[in-house]
Amino acid sequence: MAPFITLDGLCKSFLGDHQVLNGVSLEVEDGEVLVLLGPSGSGKTTLLRLIAGFEVPDEGNILVSGKDITGQPPERRNIGMVFQHYALFPHLSVAENVAFGLHNRSLSGDEEAKRVAEVLELVDLAGYEERRVQQLSGGQQQRVALARALAPGPSLMLLDEPLSNLDPDLRERTRRQLRRAVKSIGISAVWVTHEQEEAFDVADRIALLNDGVLEQIGTAEQLYLEPRSSFVAGFVGRASSLTGELLADRRVRFGDERFVGRGVTWSVTVVGPREAGARVEVVFRPESLELSPADHPEALSARVESKHYVGDATFYNLILEQGGSLVVRGSLGQADSGDRAWVTLRNDGPSPRAFPAFTEEPI
Numbered sequence: 001m002a003p004f005i006t007l008d009g010l011c012k013s014f015l016g017d018h019q020v021l022n023g024v025s026l027e028v029e030d031g032e033v034l035v036l037l038g039p040s041g042s043g044k045t046t047l048l049r050l051i052a053g054f055e056v057p058d059e060g061n062i063l064v065s066g067k068d069i070t071g072q073p074p075e076r077r078n079i080g081m082v083f084q085h086y087a088l089f090p091h092l093s094v095a096e097n098v099a100f101g102l103h104n105r106s107l108s109g110d111e112e113a114k115r116v117a118e119v120l121e122l123v124d125l126a127g128y129e130e131r132r133v134q135q136l137s138g139g140q141q142q143r144v145a146l147a148r149a150l151a152p153g154p155s156l157m158l159l160d161e162p163l164s165n166l167d168p169d170l171r172e173r174t175r176r177q178l179r180r181a182v183k184s185i186g187i188s189a190v191w192v193t194h195e196q197e198e199a200f201d202v203a204d205r206i207a208l209l210n211d212g213v214l215e216q217i218g219t220a221e222q223l224y225l226e227p228r229s230s231f232v233a234g235f236v237g238r239a240s241s242l243t244g245e246l247l248a249d250r251r252v253r254f255g256d257e258r259f260v261g262r263g264v265t266w267s268v269t270v271v272g273p274r275e276a277g278a279r280v281e282v283v284f285r286p287e288s289l290e291l292s293p294a295d296h297p298e299a300l301s302a303r304v305e306s307k308h309y310v311g312d313a314t315f316y317n318l319i320l321e322q323g324g325s326l327v328v329r330g331s332l333g334q335a336d337s338g339d340r341a342w343v344t345l346r347n348d349g350p351s352p353r354a355f356p357a358f359t360e361e362p363i
Contacts, residue, residue, distance in 0.1 A: 002066055003027035004188045005051070005156065010060035012046055020046045022212040023060070028188050033179060035199040036192045038209035039235070044192045047209070048158050051190060053077050064156070077156075080149030082178075084161040086141050088133045088148075094120070095129035098147045105152065119147040123181050138166045139174040146178055150185065157182055157189040163198065175202050196236060208232055224285075233283040238315070240327045241283045248276040254300070255322030286315055286329035292344045299342035302326070304335045318343055 005028035012021040021043045028034045036044040049055045051062060053074035062070045069077055088097050098116045107115065120126050123143040133141060142162055149157060162178065163171045179202045182189045193199055199206050200220040207217040216228045227233035230241065244254040292299045302318035305325070309332055316328045318341055328343055335341050 004030040004032070004065060005190075006061075006063040006066075007047070007051070008061045008063065010047065010050060010057045010062070012043075012050065012055065012057050020212050021050075021057075024209070024212070024214050025060075026207055026214060026217055028190060029204075030188060031183075031186050032204045033182060033189045033191060033202055035203035035206045036190060036209060037196065037199045037203075037206050038194065038215075040194060041211070042209040043212040044194070044209055045160055048160055048190060048192050051156075052079055052081055052158055078152075078154050079156045079158060080152065080154035082142070082145050082149050082157070082159045082162045084164055086145040088141060088144060090133050092133070093129065094125065094131045094133070094136070094144055097133065097144055098151050101148055101152045115151055116147075119150045122150065122184060123147045124177060137170070139170045139177075142166070142174055143177060143181075146181060150181070155187060157187060159189060159191040161192055161194070163193070163195075171198070172201070178202070208235065210235070227283065230281055230283060238286050238327055239283050240286075240325060241281050242320075242324045242326070243279065243281050246276060246278040246280050252280060252282055254320075254324070284326060286327045288346055289326060289328040289343050290346045291316065291328055291330050291334055292342045294340075294342055296342055296344055299344040300326075302341050302343055304337050304339045304341050306337050307335065316341070 007024060007026050010021050010024045011019065013019045024043070024047060026034075036047060038044050046055065050057050053069075053072060053076075057070065060070075061068055064077075089100070092100070095113075095116050098119060099112055102112050102115060105112075116129065117126065120128060123146055125140065125143055125147065128136070128140070128144075133144070136144065142165075145162075159178070163175055166174060175198055191199075191202060203220060205217060205219055206223055208215045208223060210231050216223055216232045218226070223232060223236045227236065233239045233241070242254050244252040247253055294301075300320055300322065302320045305317045305319050307317070308315045313329050314332045314334065316330050316335060318326045318328060320326065320343075326343055
């Protein structure tokens with residue numbers, strides 16, 4: 001099946017030489033919620049504006065259902081958009097706000113009222129037709145903005161940081177309501193956010209951008225468990241890394257010690273030279289490590305620099321005696337700042353092989 005949206009080699013610069021996007025190519029499937037994730041300045045919103053038609057790419061093409069729409073104006077693209085700032089009309093009722101985008105659709109009054117009622121029910125706001133915007137919570141206002149964007153029947157939804165103005169608890173509830181509404185219609189959506197938890201919660205797939213380049217696209221699990229670069233591993237979730245030497249038995253030596261799990265055949269993913277002696281950066285998640293007894297034969301010695309209790313876990317920042325540092329997930333009271341500690345790979349989790357390694361150059 002052909003993708004619904006194809007972005008092919010999109011480049012965009014502003015102010016002459018400031019390149020915001022550098023050859024971004026990706027596909028959005030029919031009915032998929034794709035999240036554009038990345039740090040500030042990575043090009044997420046610019047990419048969304050190119051899809052909407054508010055900006056024109058310097059290079060590349062935008063195709064919808066195989067048709068090139070790169071040069072089409074926004075009003076001809078049949079795209080609905082929800083903005084960070086809801087852009088609702090405070091002097092109009094909820095129903096009047098939702099109906100605003102229907103005025104040029106040549107609908108009768110009854111047809112318009114029926115469509116307004118349909119989309120308000122879709123976003124769980126049935127019965128709110130006569131309310132004023134000022135009478136609504138932030139989450140309700142955002143759902144009104146979504147209903148207004150959905151009312152004309154767009155083939156694609158674009159959402160630009162739609163929840164950034166909401167409190168954390170309200171943000172969590174609202175994002176699930178927005179996703180449910182979009183998925184129930186079955187249209188594709190592209191959602192911009194810099195919040196990892198939000199991306200993981202709403203996305204079918206995530207496109208991770210960095211400095212105008214697409215670093216990786218995939219499910220949340222793929223980005224977390226199978227990162228393709230050090231940036232992806234470091235940006236998605238907590239991570240720490242060590243640089244070492246790839247040995248002939250596919251193990252890695254850090255300083256004078258080999259660091260392996262108890263009885264685990266730990267093969268690393270090597271990009272580039274695969275021979276013994278290659279220098280590799282191995283990325284670890286905190287849950288792939290554990291504090292261990294001092295006499296453990298495969299442990300690295302360290303000192304606890306600090307610890308952070310986050311409710312369901314305690315994270316220990318360790319400074320290794322051989323150099324470098326690691327973050328380990330442990331239990332409250334397991335160690336204190338300044339204590340001597342030892343760390344090794346866990347052998348009881350779903351992925352005892354830890355995480356991939358990314359090579360630098362042969363030693």
